[in-house]
Amino acid sequence: MCHDQNRFHPILSAQISPPESCPVATGPALSGNDHPPPTARLLCPKRERPMKIVKLESFTTPAVSFVRVTSDTGAEGWGQMSTYNADITAQVFHRQVAPHALGTDALDFEDTIRRIYEKEHKFPGSYLRRAQTGLDTALWDLRGKLEGKPVATLLGGSPGKVRAYASSMKRDITPADEARRFQHLRDTFGFTAFKWRVGAECGRDNDEWPGRTEEVIPVVSKALGDGIDKLVDGNSCYSPARAIEVGRMLEDNGIGHFEEPCPYWHPDQTAEVRAALALDVAGGEQDCEFSSWELMFDRRAVDIAQPDIMYMGGMHRTLEVCRMAAAHGLPVTPHAANLGLVTICTMHLLRAIPNAGKYLEFSIEGPDYYPWQEGLFLGQPYAITDGHATVTDAPGWGVEINPGWLDKAQYQVSAMA
Amino acid sequence: MCHDQNRFHPILSAQISPPESCPVATGPALSGNDHPPPTARLLCPKRERPMKIVKLESFTTPAVSFVRVTSDTGAEGWGQMSTYNADITAQVFHRQVAPHALGTDALDFEDTIRRIYEKEHKFPGSYLRRAQTGLDTALWDLRGKLEGKPVATLLGGSPGKVRAYASSMKRDITPADEARRFQHLRDTFGFTAFKWRVGAECGRDNDEWPGRTEEVIPVVSKALGDGIDKLVDGNSCYSPARAIEVGRMLEDNGIGHFEEPCPYWHPDQTAEVRAALALDVAGGEQDCEFSSWELMFDRRAVDIAQPDIMYMGGMHRTLEVCRMAAAHGLPVTPHAANLGLVTICTMHLLRAIPNAGKYLEFSIEGPDYYPWQEGLFLGQPYAITDGHATVTDAPGWGVEINPGWLDKAQYQVSAMA
Numbered sequence: 118m119c120h121d122q123n124r125f126h127p128i129l130s131a132q133i134s135p136p137e138s139c140p141v142a143t144g145p146a147l148s149g150n151d152h153p154p155p156t157a158r159l160l161c162p163k164r165e166r167p168m169k170i171v172k173l174e175s176f177t178t179p180a181v182s183f184v185r186v187t188s189d190t191g192a193e194g195w196g197q198m199s200t201y202n203a204d205i206t207a208q209v210f211h212r213q214v215a216p217h218a219l220g221t222d223a224l225d226f227e228d229t230i231r232r233i234y235e236k237e238h239k240f241p242g243s244y245l246r247r248a249q250t251g252l253d254t255a256l257w258d259l260r261g262k263l264e265g266k267p268v269a270t271l272l273g274g275s276p277g278k279v280r281a282y283a284s285s286m287k288r289d290i291t292p293a294d295e296a297r298r299f300q301h302l303r304d305t306f307g308f309t310a311f312k313w314r315v316g317a318e319c320g321r322d323n324d325e326w327p328g329r330t331e332e333v334i335p336v337v338s339k340a341l342g343d344g345i346d347k348l349v350d351g352n353s354c355y356s357p358a359r360a361i362e363v364g365r366m367l368e369d370n371g372i373g374h375f376e377e378p379c380p381y382w383h384p385d386q387t388a389e390v391r392a393a394l395a396l397d398v399a400g401g402e403q404d405c406e407f408s409s410w411e412l413m414f415d416r417r418a419v420d421i422a423q424p425d426i427m428y429m430g431g432m433h434r435t436l437e438v439c440r441m442a443a444a445h446g447l448p449v450t451p452h453a454a455n456l457g458l459v460t461i462c463t464m465h466l467l468r469a470i471p472n473a474g475k476y477l478e479f480s481i482e483g484p485d486y487y488p489w490q491e492g493l494f495l496g497q498p499y500a501i502t503d504g505h506a507t508v509t510d511a512p513g514w515g516v517e518i519n520p521g522w523l524d525k526a527q528y529q530v531s532a533m534a
Numbered sequence: 535m536c537h538d539q540n541r542f543h544p545i546l547s548a549q550i551s552p553p554e555s556c557p558v559a560t561g562p563a564l565s566g567n568d569h570p571p572p573t574a575r576l577l578c579p580k581r582e583r584p585m586k587i588v589k590l591e592s593f594t595t596p597a598v599s600f601v602r603v604t605s606d607t608g609a610e611g612w613g614q615m616s617t618y619n620a621d622i623t624a625q626v627f628h629r630q631v632a633p634h635a636l637g638t639d640a641l642d643f644e645d646t647i648r649r650i651y652e653k654e655h656k657f658p659g660s661y662l663r664r665a666q667t668g669l670d671t672a673l674w675d676l677r678g679k680l681e682g683k684p685v686a687t688l689l690g691g692s693p694g695k696v697r698a699y700a701s702s703m704k705r706d707i708t709p710a711d712e713a714r715r716f717q718h719l720r721d722t723f724g725f726t727a728f729k730w731r732v733g734a735e736c737g738r739d740n741d742e743w744p745g746r747t748e749e750v751i752p753v754v755s756k757a758l759g760d761g762i763d764k765l766v767d768g769n770s771c772y773s774p775a776r777a778i779e780v781g782r783m784l785e786d787n788g789i790g791h792f793e794e795p796c797p798y799w800h801p802d803q804t805a806e807v808r809a810a811l812a813l814d815v816a817g818g819e820q821d822c823e824f825s826s827w828e829l830m831f832d833r834r835a836v837d838i839a840q841p842d843i844m845y846m847g848g849m850h851r852t853l854e855v856c857r858m859a860a861a862h863g864l865p866v867t868p869h870a871a872n873l874g875l876v877t878i879c880t881m882h883l884l885r886a887i888p889n890a891g892k893y894l895e896f897s898i899e900g901p902d903y904y905p906w907q908e909g910l911f912l913g914q915p916y917a918i919t920d921g922h923a924t925v926t927d928a929p930g931w932g933v934e935i936n937p938g939w940l941d942k943a944q945y946q947v948s949a950m951a
Contacts, residue, residue, distance in 0.1 A: 201656065205625055209661075212619065234799075235736035238770065239618065239845070241799070241820060242659010244626075319652035353655065382651075382658070382825060403658060408799060408826040415832070428656070 168192065168223045171533045173215040175251065176518075176526035177207040180489035181457050183518055183526070184210070184251035186259055188223040194259025195518055197458035199247035199427035200489075207529060210248035213237045215531035218252050224263075226256050227433045246405040246430035253431025254462060254514070261513030267465060268432070269508050274469025276515075278505040281479035282310030282348060286454060286486055288317065288325040292333040296340035302481060303341065307504040310346035310476050312376070313337050315363060316354030319380065323354075330363060338370040346475065348374035348399075353381050357389040364394040374399055374421070384409075387418040397421050401438070402452030405429050410438055414445045421474055425452035426466065427459045435466065443472045450474030455482075456490050456499050461516055464508050477506055492522050584639045585609065588950045590632040592668065593935075593943035594624040597906035598874050600935055600943070601627070601668035603676055605640040611676025612935055614875035616664035616844035617906075624946060627665035630654045632948035635669050641680075643673050644850045663822040663847035670848020671879060671931070678930030684882060685849070686925050691886025693932075695922040698896035699727035699765060703871060703903055705734065705742040709750040713757035719898060720758065724921040727763035727893050729793070730754050732780060733771030736797065740771075747780060755787040763892065765791035770798050774806040781811040791816055791838070801826075804835040814838050818855070819869030822846050827855055831862045838891055842869035843883065844876045852883065860889045867891030872899075873907050873916050878933055881925050894923055909939050 172187040175198075182203040184196045198206045217233045218226075230249055237245055257268045267276050283302045285295060299311050315330040317323045324330050338347055349372055355363060360378035367375055376399040379386035391398035399421035404410050405428045413419060422442040429435045439449045449472055453463040460479065467473045479501070484491050495517040499506065509515045589604040592615075599620040601613045615623045634650045635643075647666055654662055674685045684693050700719045702712060716728050732747040734740045741747050755764055766789055772780060777795035784792055793816040796803035808815040816838035821827050822845045830836060839859040846852045856866045866889055870880040877896065884890045896918070901908050912934040916923065926932045 202626075202629065205622065205629070205661075208622055208625075209619075212622070235770075235797075238736055238798070239820060240660040241822065241826075242661065242663075243657040244622075244659065244661045246659075319655055353652075380652075381655070382823070384825070403656060404825075405658065406799070406823075406826065408801070408829050409658075409823065412825050412829045412832075415829075 167225075169220055169533075170218050170223045170256075171220075172530065173210075173218060173252070173255075173532070174528065174530045175207045175210055176523045176528060177204055178489060178526055179204050181493070182207045182210070182251065183458075183523065184255045186223065186252070186255040188259065192223065192259050192263055194255045194257070194262060194513060195516075196251050196254030196256070196258055196431075197427065198251035199425075199459070200455060200457055204527070206244060206247045206251075207527075209240075209244045210251055211529050211531050213240065213245060214248045214252055219531060219533050223256060224260050226253070230430065230433050241406055243405055243428065246428060246434070249430040249434075250427045253433055254426075254458065257432055258513035265512050267508055267510055267515055268462075268513060269465040269468035272432075272436075272465065272469035274465070276508040276510045277468060278507050279464045279467050280310070280476045281308065281501060281504060281506050282312055282346065282476040283308040283481045284312045284454070284478045285314060286480060286482045288314045288329075292329070292336035295333060296337045298481070299337060300340055303345070306501045308479075308501070309344070309504045310348065311337070311341060312348035312350055312374070312478070314352065315349050316351050318352040318354065320352075320354040322356050322359045331366070334363075334366050334370050334372070338372060346374070347372040348376065350376040351378040353377050353379065355379055355390075357386045357393075360386075360390040361393045364390060364396060364398075368394065368396050373397055376400065376423070377402070382409075384413045384416040384418040387413075388416040391418060391420060399423050399450065402454075403428065407434075407437065407441075410441055414441060414447075420447065422447050422449045423452045424449065425454075425459065426462045427457075428452075432462065432466065436470070439466075439470045439472060443470075448472050448474040450476065451478065453478045453480075455480050455487055457493060458514065458516070460506075461498060461514050464506055465514065468508050479506060492519050495519055585641055586637055586950075587635050587640045587673075588637075589947065590627075590635060590669070590672075590949070591945065591947045592624045592627055593940045593945060594621055595906060595943055596621050598910070599624045599627070599668065600875075600940065601672045603640065603669070603672040605676065609640065609676050609680055611672040611674070611679060611930060612933075613668050613671030613673070613675055613848075613931075614844065615668035616842075616876070617872060617874055621944070623661060623664045623668075624944075626657075626661045627668055628946055628948050630657065630662060631665045631669055636948060636950050640673060641677055643670070647847065647850055658823055660822055660845065663845060663851070666847040666851075667844045670850055671843075671875065674849055675930035682929050684925055684927055684932055685879075685930060686882040686885035689849075689853075689882065689886035691882070693925040693927045694885060695924055696881045696884050697727070697893045698725065698918060698921060698923050699729055699763065699893040700725040700898045701729045701871070701895045702731060703897060703899045705731045705746075709746070709753035712750060713754045715898070716754060717757055720762070723918045725896075725918070726761070726921045727765065728754075728758060729765035729767055729791070729895070731769065732766050733768050735769040735771065737769075737771040739773055739776045748783070751780075751783050751787050751789065755789060763791075764789040765793065767793040768795040770794050770796065772796055772807075774803045774810075777803075777807045778810045781807060781813060781815075785811065785813050790814055793817065793840070794819070799826075801830045801833040801835040804830075805833040808835060808837060816840050816867065819871075820845065824851075824854065824858070827858055831858060831864075837864065839864050839866045840869045841866065842871075842876065843879045844874075845869070849879065849883065853887070856883075856887045856889060865889050865891040867893065868895065870895045870897075872897050872904055874910060875931065875933070877923075878915060878931050881923055882931065885925050896923060909936050912936055 169189045174185045176183045182198045397420040400419045401423040424438040426435045453460040498516045586606045591602045593600045599615045814837040817836045818840040841855040843852045870877040915933045
C-alpha cells in the first residue's frame with residue numbers, strides 16, 4: 118500500500134527510482150540549491166502478489182547488531198541497527214519493531230516504518246529509531262539483491278566514487294600528532310578534506326585541556342596546507358559567544374565547516390552562531406525525530422544538514438530529512454562516524470540525492486578507538502583510492518558480513534508462527 | 535552547583551520554594567495567564583557538606599519499575615520510572631542514568647539531570663527520559679522526607695484537595711456502557727468532569743467501529759447532563775479536516791476540551807484544528823524533549839499543555855514545560871493515565887504551579903484494564919471524595935509502596951564502590 122497522504126512533508130518526493138513495471142511521475146526541479154533535479158518518484162511497486170516478511174533475526178554484541186530479514190519467498194537482506202547499547206536496541210527491535218513488521222510487504226515498506234511508530238507512539242526518540250534502522254536497511258538490501266542493483270541505483274543514483282573527508286574522532290590527541298597523522302593520510306590515500314575536534318564534548322565552554330583549541334586550529338590547518346577542505350567539530354561544546362570567538366579563529370585559519378558548535382538541543386544558540394559567522398555551520402547528527410529537524414530548519418540554525426541514517430531510523434526517514442533540507446535550499450553531509458554499515462549506507466545515499474554535500478564522512482580511527490568494528494565485513498568495502506570511497510555495482514549494500522563474526526554474536530529471532 | 539545559565543529557557547524560574555537557609559530571589563509576576571504569580575526561586579541549597587547519592591535500586595516488572603535512592607547519610611527516597619517496557623527502561627536506568635548519578639548531590643540535582651543527558655546525548659527521547667524519571671522522583675521524595683514536607687510544599691505549593699476528572703481509557707466500550715459507568719461515578723464519587731474517547735488511536739481517520747464517534751459524543755454528553763465539564767480524547771486519530779468536523783460535533787454537544795485531535799508529531803495539523811474551533815485543543819502528553827514542545831508552542835498548536843511527568847524525565851523537566859507554557863499564557867493539565875506513581879506526582883504538581891489547569895486526570899480503569907496497578911501502594915492514596923483527590927501532609931510523595939509487591943519484583947542495584 119502507498120499512503121502518500123501520510124508523508125511527513127508533502128514536498129517533492131525526490132529521487133527514488135521505481136522498480137520495473139512501476140508507474141513513474143517525473144518531479145519538478147528542486148529550487149534553491151545547486152544540485153541536479155530529481156528524476157522520478159516511487160509510486161507503488163506492482164507485483165502479482167505481495168512478498169511478505171516472515172523472519173527477522175538479529176546478531177548482537179554490545180556495540181553493534183546486524184539484522185537479517187527473510188521473505189516468504191526465501192529472499193534475504195542484511196541490515197544493521199545503530200551502534201552502542203546495541204544489546205538494548207535489539208530488545209527494542211524484537212519487542213517493538215519486529216512484531217509489527219512480520220507479515221507486511223518486504224518491498225513496499227515506507228508506510229510500515231510509519232505504522233510501527235504509530236503502534237509505538239509512546240516511545241518517540243532514539244532507541245525506537247535505532248531499532249527501526251535494522252528493519253529498513255535490511256529491506257533495502259533485500260530489494261537490491263532481488264533486482265540485482267545497488268541501493269544507490271534503487272534510490273535513483275548510480276554506483277561510483279564518493280569523495281571522502283578523513284574524520285578524526287579523537288580529542289585526547291595533541292595538535293602535533295593530529296597534524297602528523299593527517300599528513301600521512303593525505304600523502305598515502307589522497308584525502309583532500311579533513312575534520313578534527315575542538316573544545317570538549319558537551320563541554321560547557323571547557324576545552325579538552327587548556328589551550329588545546331587555540332593550538333590545534335592553526336597547527337593542523339597549516340600542516341595540511343592549501344587546496345584541502347578543512348572542517349572542525351565542536352560536539353555541542355560552546356555557548357554562542359564562545360562559539361563565535363572560536364568560529365572567527367576558524368575563519369582566520371581557512372576552515373570552512375563548523376559542526377555542532379553549541380548544544381544541539383538549543384537550535385536558537387546554533388542559529389545565533391550561524392548568523393554571526395561566514396563559514397558553514399553544520400548540525401543535525403543527533404536529531405532523529407522530524408519535529409527537531411523542523412525546529413532546526415525553522416530557526417535557520419544550520420547551513421548544512423547532517424542526518425545520521427542509523428540514528429534517524431533508516432533510509433526512508435533520512436530521505437525525508439534530505440527533502441526537508443532541499444526545501445530549505447540546504448545540502449546534506451550526513452553523519453557517519455564509524456566503519457560499521459552506516460558509512461556504506463551513507464555512500465549509497467550520497468550517490469543518489471540531488472542535494473548531496475561535498476563529501477562523505479570517513480572515520481580514520483582504528484582498533485585502538487573502535488575495537489568493535491574489526492572484522493565486521495569480508496573484503497575491503499572501505500578501500501580509499503585518491504581520497505575516494507567506492508559504491509560498487511554489487512546488489513544491495515554490496516557488502517558481505519563476516520560469518521565468523523556472526524557466529525560469535527548473540528542470536529535472537531522473531532518469526533511468523 | 536547551580537548552573538542557571540544552562541537552563542533551557544531563561545524565563546522565569548517559578549514556584550520552587552527553597553530549602554531552609556537558602557537565599558531567595560523573588561520573581562516577577564507571570565503575565566498572560568490567570569494564575570497567581572510565583573513566589574520564590576530556588577537558588578542553591580546551602581549545607582555544610584553535600585549529601586551524596588550512594589545507591590540506586592530498582593524493583594521491576596514489565597509494566598512498572600520503582601526506584602529507591604539512598605544517600606551517604608542513609609536517607610532514602612522512592613520514585614518510579616514510566617510505565618510499560620519498564621524492564622527495558624530499568625536496563626537504561628542502570629546503564630545510562632545511575633552511573634552518572636552516583637556520587638552526585640542528592641538534594642541539588644536539577645543540573646545532574648541535564649548532565650546525564652549530556653553524557654548520553656546520543657540517545658535523545660523516551661527511554662532515557664523514562665529512566666531519568668526514576669532518579670528525579672526518588673530524589674524529590676528523599677528531600678521531602680528529610681524536610682518533613684510533601685513535594686507540593688517543596689515546589690512552593692501546599693497539601694490539599696485537587697479536583698479530578700474521571701478519565702476513561704477505553705474505546706471498546708459501547709456509548710451506553712460508557713454513559714452508565716460515568717453516571718455511577720458521578721453519583722458515587724462526586725466527579726464533576728469526565729473524559730472519554732473518540733476515533734481510533736492513531737487511527738488515520740478510522741473509528742473504533744463505524745459510527746461509534748457520532749454516537750458516543752451525544753449519548754455520553756446527555757447522560758452526564760448540565761454542570762459537568764466534558765472532555766474527549768482523539769489520541770492522534772484525525773486529519774485536520776475530519777478533526778474539525780468532529781470538533782464541531784463536540785462543540786454542539788457541550789464538550790469543551792478536545793485532546794490530541796491529530797497525530798501529535800504533526801503540530802501544524804493540530805494548529806489548524808485549534809485555529810478552526812472555539813473549544814480548547816489540548817496536547818503534549820507524548821512530547822519528552824523540549825524541542826518538540828518549542829515547536830508546538832511556536833505553532834500555537836494547543837490551548838492546554840499536557841506534559842506527562844514520567845514521560846518527560848521527572849518533575850524538574852516538567853516544571854520547565856510548565857514555565858514554557860506560562861510564557862505562552864497557557865494552562866497545564868498534565869497527562870496521568872494510570873494509578874501508578876504518575877498521578878500522585880501530578881497531584882503535587884497541580885497543588886504548586888501557578889498555571890495549573892482546571893483538574894487532575896484520574897484514570898477510572900480497574901484490574902480488567904490495568905491489572906499491573908493492583909497492590910502497588912499501601913493504604914488509599916487515590917481516595918476520591920466529592921470529586922477530589924487529596925495531597926496529604928505526609929512527607930515526600932506521601933505514599934508507601936507495598937513491600938509485598940517489591941518482594942516479587944526483579945531487583946537490580948547500582949552502588950558506589
